[in-house]
Amino acid sequence: MFSLKLIGYFAGFFSTIAFIPQVYKTWKSKSAKDVSMHMFVIFSLGVFLWLIYGITVNDLPIILTNCVILVLALTQVILKIKYDKTSVNCR
């Protein structure tokens, strides 16, 4: 049971931190035209619902991981809106 919990923690950890490199890449390159806005908006909606679910069942790991993912996903949405306005299309 210990190793099962550990797998769950690692699963949550990796799926949460995964969004950091995307936000960093967009912020550094100041370009996000290949990133799908629909993906991040739909994903944010899903994560928001997970957050409500976590708050309702009072599950701290669900609340915390989804809070972090929601902040990262919404940051990506904001960066995309910002950089899509200013980016130069070369094609």
Added chain:
Amino acid sequence: MFSLKLIGYFAGFFSTIAFIPQVYKTWKSKSAKDVSMHMFVIFSLGVFLWLIYGITVNDLPIILTNCVILVLALTQVILKIKYDKTSVNCR
């Protein structure tokens, strides 16, 4: 309790289908240079661990949703490798 389950189903549904627009966008534009490879590799690892977790606790919704997400995330990784090789950098 019914509405709580419903929130969980919708949360799972949105976080699963969210990856479809990204895969479609990359496939259509044949470009993924703004998409972070690290994000999709780390995310795939997390989803793979969720899948193992789901199989261990024998939870069909966890197994099914993570199977679909894993297929979509790995498809995105393959498309990125493919198009990053052939894309022309305009900067």
